[in-house]
Amino acid sequence: MEFNPLNLAQRNTLDSALKADNFIVGDVNFTNLYLWQNAREIRLAFAGGCVVIKTTYPNQAPFYFYPIGGGDKRAVLEQLINHAKAQREVLEFRALQSEHKNELERLFPNAFSYEAQRDRFDYVYSVAELINLQGKKFHKKKNHLNAFLKLYPNYSYEPISLLNIPELKLALQEWHKLDDPQDLGLKHEHGGILSVLAIYESLPLLGGVIKIDGRIVAMSFGEKLNPTMALIHIEKADPSVRGGYQMINQQLLKHAFTDCVHVNREEDLGIEGLRQAKMGYNPVFLVEKHHARLV
Structure with missing residues (x-):
């Protein structure tokens, strides 16, 4: 081989x-x-x-x-x-x-x-549920979204393209300065996002950014795993903007993946805060993963 x-x-x-x-x-x-x-x-x-x-x-x-x-x-x-x-x-x-x-x-x-x-384990959600955020089970997420809309009623959404990738890279670099410099995972993630953006047009990606007063405050991109399931690779937001993550989560699905039934938002890596956030979006099911070792 x-x-x-x-x-x-x-x-x-x-x-x-x-x-x-x-x-x-x-x-x-x-x-x-x-x-x-x-x-x-x-x-x-x-x-x-x-x-x-x-x-x-x-x-x-x-x-x-x-x-x-x-x-x-x-x-x-x-x-x-x-x-x-x-x-x-x-x-x-x-x-x-x-x-x-x-x-x-x-x-x-x-x-x-x-x-x-x-x-x-990968977390899989209903696209329609994450767009609408209806009912008591989405109460906290909807509160963050409503807070964003109240604070920033004039926000705008744009698809990621060659036109806004240069300013997106600048925003990502500013957010990365706030990361723990000892966290290799975040360092590799940042470098990986930049490498993907460098060949964005060569990949089957659908992405978007949220802008407030012309400034990018959140971004995300993903693609279709199959005709009925989307896969979200990356989601980043300015931590000072309340509801930024909830807004880009909803808006990307609304603009790019309404024809999908489910969305895979990947794993939590055992990070407690990330697990709570992912469970808070009420997954439809988890994709179980196993290790296998030849004995």
Whole structure:
């Protein structure tokens, strides 16, 4: 198996493989991989009609994502097992959806150990609910939204485009100055956003910004995972603007994803404040993810 570094030329092949399969985890989406490539080494191999993604964090053993595509999964998995043995690696899969976990158990009974990863579960919501925010269960979120509308009735929404990307980058840099400089995750996120904006027109992204008095105060971008589900990659806002996050959350869905039934807003990474915020939007379901390790 020959693994090559992630590059833009691989996007169409990966996208085609994802369309031929049933992945709803955000981890293996090309934009997601491109966004976080500075935090880890990402390589792709093409084998047996499938795409295999290999990931290595600094000073850690590599792991893989489940083979993607309509090819012969058993043959590709056998290839991976042999490849890992040849590299003297312990084969480990991460972000396995329940369907893929069950398939792996069926194809290779008792060969792998499994462990659910709650911190990595993806949160999936109703697009209509997040746009309308109706009912008691959205009371707190609606309060923040109403506060924004009361304070900034003359706000405007714009799609992200080549016209406003330069000023968006300046806003992002100002917000990043407020981040903890020791937080590598936020550093990698900031660099990843800038790298994606540099090739924005080459990716199937739909994004938007909120402006107050001509100044960008919030931004977000995402794309369609499939015809009925959107995936939100990034959401950032000026922390001094009350309701900024709630407003960009609602407005991006309203302007870009009304034809989707569900939206995947990714994982909480075990960060308590983030988990509370994501649960506060009342997910319709969580996408369970598992680690699998060859025993």
